[in-house]
Amino acid sequence: MSSDPRLPQSHIDRVDAICRSTAIIPVLVIERLEHAVPLAKALVDGGLDVLEITLRTDCAVDAIKRIREQLPDVTVGAGTVLSVDQYRICEELGVDFVVTPGTTPALFEHGTASSVPLLPGVATVSEVVTGWEYGYRRFKFFPAEANGGAKALKSFGGPLPEALFCPTGGVTVDNAADYLALPNVMCIGGSWMAPKSLIDQEDWAGITRLTQEATQRYPR
Ligand code: 3PG
Numbered sequence: 001m002s003s004d005p006r007l008p009q010s011h012i013d014r015v016d017a018i019c020r021s022t023a024i025i026p027v028l029v030i031e032r033l034e035h036a037v038p039l040a041k042a043l044v045d046g047g048l049d050v051l052e053i054t055l056r057t058d059c060a061v062d063a064i065k066r067i068r069e070q071l072p073d074v075t076v077g078a079g080t081v082l083s084v085d086q087y088r089i090c091e092e093l094g095v096d097f098v099v100t101p102g103t104t105p106a107l108f109e110h111g112t113a114s115s116v117p118l119l120p121g122v123a124t125v126s127e128v129v130t131g132w133e134y135g136y137r138r139f140k141f142f143p144a145e146a147n148g149g150a151k152a153l154k155s156f157g158g159p160l161p162e163a164l165f166c167p168t169g170g171v172t173v174d175n176a177a178d179y180l181a182l183p184n185v186m187c188i189g190g191s192w193m194a195p196k197s198l199i200d201q202e203d204w205a206g207i208t209r210l211t212q213e214a215t216q217r218y219p220r
Helices: 009-020 033-046 060-070 084-093 105-113 125-134 149-156 176-180 196-200 204-217
Strands: 024-028 050-054 075-079 097-099 138-141 164-167 188-190
Touching: 009 097, 009 138, 009 164, 024 075, 024 204, 033 050, 033 060, 033 204, 050 060, 060 075, 060 084, 075 084, 084 105, 105 125, 138 149, 149 164, 149 176, 164 188, 176 188, 176 204, 196 204
Parallel strands: 024 050, 024 188, 050 075, 075 097, 138 164
Antiparallel strands: none
């Protein structure tokens, strides 16, 4: 397939730099603003400093602002971006990258001209090929386990060896190895090291322990 000039190579390079700097991107749901910084610190203390903060909660935008102000060395992605309007908010926030769970043509198009690179969510080969037409070569595979897991991604590599993925959705410390062994997987994403129960209890040491367990098993 020929490459499409609409997506600048610099976007692919920026996504590569982020996704190659870590084996694991925690996917975070922050329900209380005061949890944002201690949660991010707990993950950093455990060895992870690329975070996806999902726009699933009312305080998510303020949580991103706080983390950027107080932990400027953390690489912050905004996740669960579902519309171009939300993408624009992320540009104003100055996040490092945007992640979508699934991707409309409007989102693919917006990402090509944005100041913030997009890691577009896909679940099927057809969706990868749609992104390909805009120039995308890096994707989030979501929900990974429900869509065939590592076996499916291995099969994606046949027709589309240049497409590289960050699988998320059902990825755990135990099945991460199956994904990370694939040549078309850059890194994996998941929420297991920051479960709601520990966040609700403000058990930051527990989150650091789960994060350390993950980074020791899967160092970059
Ligand atoms: C995501 O948006 O990537 C998922 O919610 C993360 O999936 P998980 O909670 O199964 O790890």
